[in-house]
Amino acid sequence: MTKTPNISRNDFVKGVVGLLGGVMGALVGVPAIGYILAPALRKSSAEAWIPLGPLTNYPVGAPVLFNFTRSKVNGWEKSTNSYGVFVFRKNESETVVLSNVCTHLSCRVNWNEVAQEYICPCHDAKFNSDGQVVSGPPPRPLEVYESKLEDGNLFIHFVKG
Amino acid sequence: MANKIFTWLDERLGLQTIYNTTLDRKIPKVNWFFTLGSASGFLFIMQGVTGIFLTMYYVPTPDHAYDSIQYIMNEVAFGWLIRGIHHWGASLMVLIVFCHMLRTFYFAAYKYPRELTWMTGVVLFLVTLGMGFTGYLLPWNQRAYWATTVGTEIAGTVPFVGDFLNNVLRGGSDLSALTLSRFFSAHIWFLPAVLGAIIGVHIYMVIRLGIAGIPDKED
Numbered sequence: 001m002t003k004t005p006n007i008s009r010n011d012f013v014k015g016v017v018g019l020l021g022g023v024m025g026a027l028v029g030v031p032a033i034g035y036i037l038a039p040a041l042r043k044s045s046a047e048a049w050i051p052l053g054p055l056t057n058y059p060v061g062a063p064v065l066f067n068f069t070r071s072k073v074n075g076w077e078k079s080t081n082s083y084g085v086f087v088f089r090k091n092e093s094e095t096v097v098l099s100n101v102c103t104h105l106s107c108r109v110n111w112n113e114v115a116q117e118y119i120c121p122c123h124d125a126k127f128n129s130d131g132q133v134v135s136g137p138p139p140r141p142l143e144v145y146e147s148k149l150e151d152g153n154l155f156i157h158f159v160k161g
Numbered sequence: 162m163a164n165k166i167f168t169w170l171d172e173r174l175g176l177q178t179i180y181n182t183t184l185d186r187k188i189p190k191v192n193w194f195f196t197l198g199s200a201s202g203f204l205f206i207m208q209g210v211t212g213i214f215l216t217m218y219y220v221p222t223p224d225h226a227y228d229s230i231q232y233i234m235n236e237v238a239f240g241w242l243i244r245g246i247h248h249w250g251a252s253l254m255v256l257i258v259f260c261h262m263l264r265t266f267y268f269a270a271y272k273y274p275r276e277l278t279w280m281t282g283v284v285l286f287l288v289t290l291g292m293g294f295t296g297y298l299l300p301w302n303q304r305a306y307w308a309t310t311v312g313t314e315i316a317g318t319v320p321f322v323g324d325f326l327n328n329v330l331r332g333g334s335d336l337s338a339l340t341l342s343r344f345f346s347a348h349i350w351f352l353p354a355v356l357g358a359i360i361g362v363h364i365y366m367v368i369r370l371g372i373a374g375i376p377d378k379e380d
């Protein structure tokens with residue numbers, strides 16, 4: 001036997017068995033784990049610009065409720081959710097679009113013409129026309145949608161469902 | 162250290178004895194045909210494991226069964242692989258179990274004292290076919306639907322009790338949601354439970370009685 005970095009037959013077999021075992025384990029294990037984790041790792045983006053129609057549809061000075069639906073596919077099931085936003089034109093050039101979901105426990109708020117406030121029917125929370133909390137339990141103001149105007153049409157940036 | 166742990170466990174579990182009686186037992190001179198039983202057992206385990214994985218996404222209702230399989234095939238990572246193995250493994254299992262039976266028959270290994278091993282083996286073969294029959298409906302596509310229509314119709318041709326059998330298989334007179342859910346239930350609970358239990362008895366007898374060698378001219 002020539003002088004080479006010697007490795008005993010026993011160690012060689014052990015090494016090969018370990019290596020092949022590792023490869024086979026990975027071949028079985030990786031698909032198995034990937035299969036289980038697949039839905040959790042999927043990034044679902046619901047992002048879209050939602051058209052709310054011509055800006056001239058909305059009067060200046062009073063919030064108007066706009067409803068829309070978004071559908072989402074989870075696995076083999078398609079579900080449709082509806083959303084409501086208040087479009088409030090403060091003046092000719094300034095528009096605020098607010099979500100109607102109360103930041104307390106997700107009830108839907110209504111615009112009260114007399115009080116000039118958004119009032120949540122669940123726990124009597126009150127928000128002013130900018131969505132700031134006036135009174136009640138909500139931890140933060142109503143969510144504001146990013147909006148833009150294109151050819152006189154109003155769009156809001158819908159990010160998540 | 163590893164040795165110490167093994168000795169501790171072995172003293173309590175008798176691992177060495179289990180190893181000696183199952184894997185290190187004496188057998189006559191055999192050939193490759195004698196590996197078919199182990200192959201059947203391996204396929205049973207493989208079908209079991211991939212089947213368990215499939216239930217994570219598969220839904221046995223007429224409105225979702227087909228879509229859930231489309232989801233497995235197209236959306237889930239390696240879903241195509243898991244289902245592919247289950248699909249092809251099913252055909253292979255029927256084939257291998259059948260070859261195992263042929264080998265036992267041609268080598269006359271069913272004779273005294275192994276008659277019971279043979280009889281349980283026959284049941285295992287029939288249940289394997291039952292697994293194939295019930296599993297075939299689950300994709301809920303045209304082929305599945307019509308194959309089961311024909312299959313249950315065949316049961317309907319049995320004299321006197323045919324109609325009754327047909328209704329029992331279908332869960333009513335039509336092939337419906339009830340058929341799908343009872344085939345699913347049979348496929349993942351009833352039949353595998355029967356298979357597992359009888360495989361236990363079968364293997365126990367193989368180990369207890371030893372296996373028959375290749376018959377020579379005297380036999």
